[in-house]
């Protein structure tokens with residue numbers, strides 16, 4: 001063990017009973033750098049102020065109770081080494097005065113006291129929202145339901161969730177739309193959508209696609225991916241839900257989510273680079289040239305984006321009217337477009353392969369933890385499901 | 387310094403001023419750019435949502451085209467960086483998968499080689515700090531941006547996910563905009579939204595969520611006294627600048643905050659006029675910029 005070193009923890013405190021609102025307080029702690037920020041908090045509580053409140057139990061990243069924000073990053077206090085947290089916050093001014101490690105309660109949740117948040121309305125209620133149990137066909141089998149191990153590989157990642165709420169705390173959509181179902185609950189939804197024993201797959205997907213606060217309310221910001229201590233990558237699960245809903249089940253959601261995806265893919269196939277005008281039009285009203293499907297949302301969307309487009313014209317941003325007319329964007333030069341189209345055909349032949357996990361750099365031994373999470377196929381490239 | 391250059395789609399579509407200002411700035415910094423005009427869209431994460439292999443193949447094609455030039459590659463879009471880094475990580479992780487993807491490229495005589503000739507793909511921001519160097523940049527500054535209060539806006543895809551974007555090797559990548567602003571003589575404005583999401587990816591799916599994000603960050607920056615924002619991502623620029631009047635309605639407050647592309651901010655310090663850098667094409671007014679900087683002779 002390395003020598004103990006002293007660190008400063010700057011903790012955001014809140015005591016509902018004292019009426020003064022939230023405030024910052026600094027604690028000096030002495031710890032081995034490989035011990036955790038949670039160890040630091042517990043030392044401060046032990047030596048300086050017994051009223052400092054933090055939730056914890058296992059101290060080993062298993063129980064999911066110690067979610068906090070450390071230096072602004074949502075994570076587990078017991079999983080973050082205090083030495084690393086110190087280095088991170090001081091990664092710029094290595095010679096100047098050391099900056100303290102900041103510790104705050106999780107975001108997007110009401111604070112009960114100090115670092116303890118109320119996870120009911122922003123986490124548990126949303127978990128219940130996605131029907132987090134298996135809906136089977138009703139007739140209990142004589143013995144257990146047998147599934148091939150390969151079919152469970154796809155949902156292994158989501159099963160690793162310990163319900164800590166770090167992803168909810170970090171979610172940037174939820175920050176502006178508290179009704180967003182959110183990363184943890186949607187990852188949980190995929191746990192059952194991807195389970196071959198569940199019989200309500202389509203209903204689940206339809207519900208999550210049509211909800212304006214469902215799978216198409218995620219802005220693809222990766223905040224939950226960086227926050228999650230268990231490698232669940234909630235955003236990746238949301239993208240799978242989108243693929244299952246739109247591409248596999250053909251659900252035309254009223255949020256234009258699936259249209260947007262199809263339009264994008266089609267435009268790149270035809271032109272190689274993105275034609276934004278065409279994307280707007282095709283997302284809102286696909287097939288306008290052939291048969292227009294006048295969905296209310298499509299028309300509202302098109303009209304809604306008109307002021308922006310007109311302003312673009314006025315400043316000269318879209319240099320001519322032609323910029324606004326879908327389809328005038330040039331194709332790639334020479335035979336390049338033909339090659340892009342051929343790539344499309346090649347890749348689209350593999351319609352519904354398993355998701356490709358990244359297992360780490362080649363020739364690098366995966367961490368034992370990751371090994372468990374990765375599918376056996378991952379090292380052999382993509383495969384069609386049997 | 388010579389680099390293969392992928393300008394992206396948006397810089398030649400809705401934000402032509404980005405492509406234009408990059409060309410001017412590269413010339414003055416003596417960075418020679420070999421444009422990959424046969425390369426294709428990065429897919430912006432949307433193609434990956436539809437079909438991961440398709441996205442991987444399309445980006446492998448772009449890398450292979452860059453590798454043909456024998457040069458490393460530069461992009462000028464956080465979203466391109468994110469989408470391309472994701473595919474590159476996937477391609478580099480698995481030789482069998484790489485071979486499978488290369489099959490699709492063979493018809494065009496192309497091949498993506500892992501680490502081929504030390505191949506890297508970097509955003510202009512990373513190139514500027516890691517390869518060009520801030521000290522060298524400082525020597526090129528003819529008009530320091532003295533007194534200009536600039537708020538950095540990174541764009542999600544150059545700050546997250548950390549494990550894919552070289553943060554182990556370069557832990558300060560999420561501070562580079564601050565470094566550049568300071569090197570150009572400007573003043574950094576700290577505000578809440580600098581590393582948050584502009585909202586663009588859901589603009590066609592949930593306008594309210596999208597514009598509330600943009601509007602909130604613009605408002606936060608204004609509250610901290612910013613004169614303008616600077617971003618290395620043209621998609622962020624669309625939501626923060628082009629949609630700004632709409633965002634103002636959603637957050638119900640006056641905004642009116644100029645948003646500059648990274649090459650534009652650099653260009654100002656190199657002595658270019660706002661008009662030359664295409665700043666008159668912006669929606670939020672940039673007319674004051676010229677006047678603010680005239681105190682310092684170009």
Ligand code: SF4
Pocket residue numbers: 167170171172173174182183217218219220221222223224225234235238
């Ligand atoms: S990627 Fe989606 S779910 Fe995850 S934090 Fe961002 S908005 Fe929330």
Ligand code: SF4
Pocket residue numbers: 160161162163164165166167168183184187227228229230231232233234
């Ligand atoms: S997905 Fe990850 S971050 Fe979110 S609750 Fe589960 S374990 Fe925690």
Ligand code: FES
Pocket residue numbers: 055056057058059060061062063064065066067076077078079
């Ligand atoms: S104390 Fe159990 S996860 Fe941290």
